[in-house]
Amino acid sequence: xxxxxxxxxxxxxxxxxxxxxxxxxxxxxxxxxxxxxxxxxxxxxxxxxxxxxxxxxxxxxxxxxxxxxxxxxxxxxxxxxxxxxxxxxxxxxxxxxxxxxxxxxxxxxxxxxxxxxxxxxxxxxxxxxxxxxxxxxxxxxxxxxxxxxxxxxxxxxxxxxxxxxxxxxxxxxxxxxxxxxxxxxxxxxxxxxxxxxxxxxxxxxxxxxxxxxxxxxxxxxxxxxxxxxxxxxxxxxxxxxxxxxxxxxxxxxxxxxxxxxxxxxxxxxxxxxxxxxxxxxxxxxxxxxxxxxxxxxxxxxxxxxxxxxxxxxxxxxxxxxxxxxxxxxxxxxxxxxxxxxxxxxxxxxxxxxxxxxxxxxxxxxxxxxxxxxxxxxxxxxxxxxxxxxxxxxxxxxxxxxxxxxxxxxxxxxxxxxxxxxxxxxxxxxxxxxxx
Ligand SMILES: *Cc1c(COP(=O)(O)O)cnc(C)c1O
Numbered sequence: 001x002x003x004x005x006x007x008x009x010x011x012x013x014x015x016x017x018x019x020x021x022x023x024x025x026x027x028x029x030x031x032x033x034x035x036x037x038x039x040x041x042x043x044x045x046x047x048x049x050x051x052x053x054x055x056x057x058x059x060x061x062x063x064x065x066x067x068x069x070x071x072x073x074x075x076x077x078x079x080x081x082x083x084x085x086x087x088x089x090x091x092x093x094x095x096x097x098x099x100x101x102x103x104x105x106x107x108x109x110x111x112x113x114x115x116x117x118x119x120x121x122x123x124x125x126x127x128x129x130x131x132x133x134x135x136x137x138x139x140x141x142x143x144x145x146x147x148x149x150x151x152x153x154x155x156x157x158x159x160x161x162x163x164x165x166x167x168x169x170x171x172x173x174x175x176x177x178x179x180x181x182x183x184x185x186x187x188x189x190x191x192x193x194x195x196x197x198x199x200x201x202x203x204x205x206x207x208x209x210x211x212x213x214x215x216x217x218x219x220x221x222x223x224x225x226x227x228x229x230x231x232x233x234x235x236x237x238x239x240x241x242x243x244x245x246x247x248x249x250x251x252x253x254x255x256x257x258x259x260x261x262x263x264x265x266x267x268x269x270x271x272x273x274x275x276x277x278x279x280x281x282x283x284x285x286x287x288x289x290x291x292x293x294x295x296x297x298x299x300x301x302x303x304x305x306x307x308x309x310x311x312x313x314x315x316x317x318x319x320x321x322x323x324x325x326x327x328x329x330x331x332x333x334x335x336x337x338x339x340x341x342x343x344x345x346x347x348x349x350x351x352x353x354x355x356x357x358x359x360x361x362x363x364x365x366x367x368x369x370x371x372x373x374x375x376x377x378x379x380x381x382x383x384x385x386x387x388x389x390x391x392x393x394x395x396x397x398x399x400x401x402x403x404x405x406x407x408x409x410x411x412x413x414x415x416x417x418x419x420x421x422x423x424x425x426x427x428x429x430x431x432x433x434x435x
Contacts, residue, residue: 003066006033006222009320018067022121022223025216032317033222039063041268047237052085053077055234059268060226072124077230080116085231087239087247087382092353096243096380097368099355100235107175108388108410109306110258111146113231114224119150121223122215127156132182134158134212134434136202138195141168142306142387145175147217148183149413159183159217160434162195165422168305171391171414178416185418186433190425192299192308201427208431219257220313228261233270239380240271247380248274250367252360253285253334254307256314258386263318263331273379277334278363280304280342285312286334292325303339303359303395306387335370337363343399345369350400356389358396 006021007013010031016024021033039062046058056077064073084104090097105112126133135157137147144161151159163176165187177185188195199216202208217224232249239247249272251259259277266272279286280302288294296311322328337345342359345366349355357365364383371381389396390406397404406414423429 004039004063005036007036008032009034009316018063018222019069019121019125022069022118022221023125023215025218025221032220032313034317034320035063038264038267039065041270043269046233046270049234052081052083052230052234055237056081056227056230059230059233059265059270063226069121069124072121076117076120076124077227080120081113081227081230083112083116085113085235087235090353090355090383095373095376097376098239098247098380098382099361099385100231100249100382101385102231103358103385103388103391104407104409105146106149106409107142107145107413108391108407109142109146110228110384110386111142111219112149113227114219114221114257115143115146115150115217117227118217118221118223119154123154123156127154129156129213131213132156132158133215134160135215135217136160136162136199137217138162138192138199139168139176140164140192140305140308141172143218144185145172148176148179148185151217152179152183153181155182157182160186162186162188162198162430164192164195165189167192167301169392169394171393171410173420174414174416174418175410177418177420178413180419184433185420186430187420187422188425189422194425198425198427198430202430202434205427205431208434212434219255225257225261225264228258229265229268232262232265232272233268235382236265236270236272239382243380245379246271246273247382248272248276249382249384250276250278250364251384252304252307252364252386253277253279254282254309254312256285256312256318258384259332260314260317267321275332276367277332278367279334279336280307280363281336281338282308282310283336284310285315286336288315289325289329289332289334303342304337304363305359307360307363335367337366341366343395346396346399356396356400356404357385358387358389358392360387361385361389
């Protein structure tokens with residue numbers, strides 16, 4: 001069989017190999033890379049594996065087949081996915097309910113899986129390049145920290161983080177600024193949209209782009225999506241063994257990278273029943289599923305800030321693979337949760353189950369609570385816990401009335417000194433800071 005090719009969701013860019021698509025990030029026509037077909041999975045190998053790296057080898061081998069990185073897949077998976085991702089039973093629930101805990105990585109959010117896998121992949125493609133590359137990341141909170149942690153102290157790369165002053169939580173800010181060395185943290189006097197605009201302007205400036213060899217590590221990179229399939233593959237197999245039924249997932253969603261990975265894992269044949277997206281009041285996707293009209297809009301600030309996305313870019317991948325509304329509706333349903341309800345859900349589930357949810361995870365817990373009893377009994381349900389509540393202690397602690405224990409890895413980062421540089425939101429200021 002010919003090697004797998006990756007094409008743009010917009011269809012107007014040359015087909016690339018996997019490693020080229022990883023190194024390129026966004027396709028030159030503005031689209032997102034998707035494979036021309038879904039490769040077969042080594043189902044027996046995945047079922048026999050008991051670790052995430054083991055499941056990754058079996059689930060992802062087809063994507064890497066014939067690629068420059070084929071021989072390295074095992075090493076990449078061992079180095080990047082050596083993180084716990086347990087599906088823990090929610091004790092006290094009458095029906096079978098689990099939390100898929102994706103927050104045990106260095107920056108306590110699921111983005112660690114994708115950022116680490118991307119870093120290990122790029123390391124094997126880039127580390128002998130003549131000049132270091134510069135990864136520019138605009139972040140509203142979690143992405144910048146995960147990317148910094150994954151790329152810190154790798155000599156072939158410099159990471160430049162742009163984040164909006166005053167608009168990230170104190171602990172998120174610490175995770176964006178505690179690195180130094182090859183990581184620069186720029187605190188921009190503006191909004192997240194200003195940060196994104198500056199990154200686009202820098203990429204579009206030929207002099208800057210050639211001097212710095214810019215690259216991006218945002219969630220549209222296929223190298224972040226592939227590893228996110230692995231925890232759905234592994235947890236669905238694990239839960240099917242434990243409960244003798246296919247689990248359904250409720251996923252806190254913003255740009256839909258995490259949710260799309262679940263859809264793909266199911267398309268590859270992993271035992272997943274339903275997939276429901278939980279959004280905050282940024283309702284572009286739920287409105288689309290209802291009306292069939294795709295209407296991106298400016299983002300609204302919420303307590304679940306990592307999901308404040310008005311134009312979720314991974315929908316483009318979804319629509320390329322499932323071109324009609326009825327096909328998309330077969331794959332997904334979606335619901336919205338406002339801030340008052342996020343707070344109420346954090347309080348209620350702490351009282352009822354003793355579970356501490358971050359505001360993002362609480363949207364999924366709320367969508368679960370809205371299911372009918374018949375639906376809750378139909379199969380095991382999994383609330384996907386995307387970040388540790390200690391990262392959002394300022395929101396969570398007053399609601400539950402107690403201190404949230406900080407995981408050791410986060411505690412270490414909280415003790416480091418900060419290195420942020422304040423900048424106005426202009427390209428001249430960014431260009432000066434890059435030299
Ligand atoms: C990024 C993020 C999300 C949203 O994930 P998408 O892949 O953008 O849909 C949800 N929760 C947390 C904690 C995040 O950091």
